[in-house]
Amino acid sequence: MRISVIGCGYLGAVHAAAMAELGHDVVGIDVDPLKVDSLAQGIAPFFEPELPELLARGLDAGNLTFSSSMAEARGATVHFIAVGTPQRADGSSNLSYVDAAVDQLLTVLAAGDVVVGKSTVPVGTVAALAPRIEAAGATLIWNPEFLREGHAVRDTLAPDRLVYGIGAGDNRSADVLDDVYAALLEAGVPRMVTDPATAELVKVAANAFLATKISFINAMADIADAVGADVGQLADAIGQDPRIGRRFLNAGLGFGGGCLPKDIRGFIARADELGVGASFGFLREVDAINLRRRERLVEVTRAALGGDLVGRRIAILGLAFKPGSDDVRDSPALDVATRLRAEGAHVVATDPQAIETSRRLVPELEYRSNVAATVTGADAVLVLTEWPEFVELDPAVLGRIVGRHLGEQIVIDGRNCLDPALWRDGGWRYYALGRISDPAPAGMNVAQLA
Numbered sequence: 001m002r003i004s005v006i007g008c009g010y011l012g013a014v015h016a017a018a019m020a021e022l023g024h025d026v027v028g029i030d031v032d033p034l035k036v037d038s039l040a041q042g043i044a045p046f047f048e049p050e051l052p053e054l055l056a057r058g059l060d061a062g063n064l065t066f067s068s069s070m071a072e073a074r075g076a077t078v079h080f081i082a083v084g085t086p087q088r089a090d091g092s093s094n095l096s097y098v099d100a101a102v103d104q105l106l107t108v109l110a111a112g113d114v115v116v117g118k119s120t121v122p123v124g125t126v127a128a129l130a131p132r133i134e135a136a137g138a139t140l141i142w143n144p145e146f147l148r149e150g151h152a153v154r155d156t157l158a159p160d161r162l163v164y165g166i167g168a169g170d171n172r173s174a175d176v177l178d179d180v181y182a183a184l185l186e187a188g189v190p191r192m193v194t195d196p197a198t199a200e201l202v203k204v205a206a207n208a209f210l211a212t213k214i215s216f217i218n219a220m221a222d223i224a225d226a227v228g229a230d231v232g233q234l235a236d237a238i239g240q241d242p243r244i245g246r247r248f249l250n251a252g253l254g255f256g257g258g259c260l261p262k263d264i265r266g267f268i269a270r271a272d273e274l275g276v277g278a279s280f281g282f283l284r285e286v287d288a289i290n291l292r293r294r295e296r297l298v299e300v301t302r303a304a305l306g307g308d309l310v311g312r313r314i315a316i317l318g319l320a321f322k323p324g325s326d327d328v329r330d331s332p333a334l335d336v337a338t339r340l341r342a343e344g345a346h347v348v349a350t351d352p353q354a355i356e357t358s359r360r361l362v363p364e365l366e367y368r369s370n371v372a373a374t375v376t377g378a379d380a381v382l383v384l385t386e387w388p389e390f391v392e393l394d395p396a397v398l399g400r401i402v403g404r405h406l407g408e409q410i411v412i413d414g415r416n417c418l419d420p421a422l423w424r425d426g427g428w429r430y431y432a433l434g435r436i437s438d439p440a441p442a443g444m445n446v447a448q449l450a
């Protein structure tokens with residue numbers, strides 16, 4: 001099947017390469033010629049495991065091309081819209097890229113084509129856009145994408161589910177999409193057909209639920225700190241209940257990235273517009289709890305260092321919003337690094353993948369290419385992204401590189417990813433959010449700061 005994918009950002013680039021992997025003849029289209037050139041050479045413009053191999057296979061086989069000209073989409077029978085929907089200043093979703101994609105598509109659409117939206121959009125978008133597409137004799141349906149960064153290829157080729165949001169009376173579009181995803185369906189991927197509004201809501205509801213789980217456990221971390229309890233054990237115990245589940249209950253610095261923060265804000269804004277904002281007060285609090293984690297980590301660092309950050313050397317391990325990614329959009333780690341620097345600390349940071357992306361956003365931070373250069377002489381080491389190479393660090397070896405006396409080494413575990421006993425045995429004072437921390441020198445317990 002000939003397919004076009006409009007928008008070659010995270011979602012679109014992966015989707016185009018994955019559709020080629022399924023054997024379709026795919027053209028990826030983007031307005032940014034630099035992105036197009038890079039993808040056409042098989043170079044992913046961002047770090048995503050398995051994507052380079054997928055691109056190479058499609059480009060070598062000749063069934064994957066990239067172009068900055070919408071004319072190349074002519075002749076495709078299925079057109080995926082995968083452009084970004086960034087956040088506006090008021091929190092609502094900016095649909096200007098979706099609108100522009102539709103405007104451009106209208107110049108090449110043929111009767112019978114199926115336009116398939118994948119971007120995360122406010123509920124009601126299909127209803128607003130469909131008449132223009134139908135006037136061209138084509139149909140518009142929505143097929144939300146649930147991919148996670150770092151697992152994007154697998155999430156696209158082996159998703160938990162496929163959701164088709166299709167208008168009443170449109171009996172053909174589901175068959176067309178079934179042909180596109182035939183290999184996935186044969187492999188047993190569950191597929192649901194809904195109306196377009198439900199499909200639009202599935203995506204934002206899923207992200208809102210995940211964000212709520214994270215903020216729930218982070219609220220529990222605050223109370224654990226207040227009483228000296230352990231939020232990790234709490235999560236393990238409540239997670240045993242299959243109705244609750246253990247996943248997405250890791251307390252720490254909270255969520256960031258290009259999706260969860262913006263999607264919940266867009267959802268709140270849309271609920272307000274629709275007159276049901278009163279039921280979404282909890283989601284505002286989910287956002288607020290999440291943002292407070294960052295300030296809380298700064299407080300813990302200050303307390304661990306005896307109350308003053310000015311001139312203290314702080315080593316930051318991890319800048320990406322999560323491991324397996326070079327993405328620092330709304331990254332809690334980069335935010336904490338910036339806040340500590342603003343408070344007068346001497347911040348030095350490293351990350352296995354996200355130094356260049358961080359430098360673009362925060363050029364004034366000091367970056368180092370490896371852990372040793374980052375931690376030498378540090379007054380405190382902060383682990384803010386749980387990359388395996390940081391989780392597996394040997395506390396004794398790291399202590400020798402830091403070069404402070406035993407008992408003066410401070411580690412702050414922003415992701416509850418280190419083994420406190422191991423680090424204490426290695427001579428470190430261990431601090432975390434929601435786990436029993438070592439008393440600060442003045443006998444001040446982190447819990448008492450809350």
Ligand code: UDX
Nearest residue numbers: 146147148149248249250254255256257259260321322
């Ligand atoms: C998310 C959704 O998972 C995905 O389905 C959707 O399509 C896009 O948004 P992604 O942004 O790639 O994917 O990251 P995800 O793995 O969901 O993590 C989001 C954030 O939550 C990260 O900052 C992560 O560190 C944080 N997180 C996750 C926690 O703080 N605790 C957890 O228990 C899990």
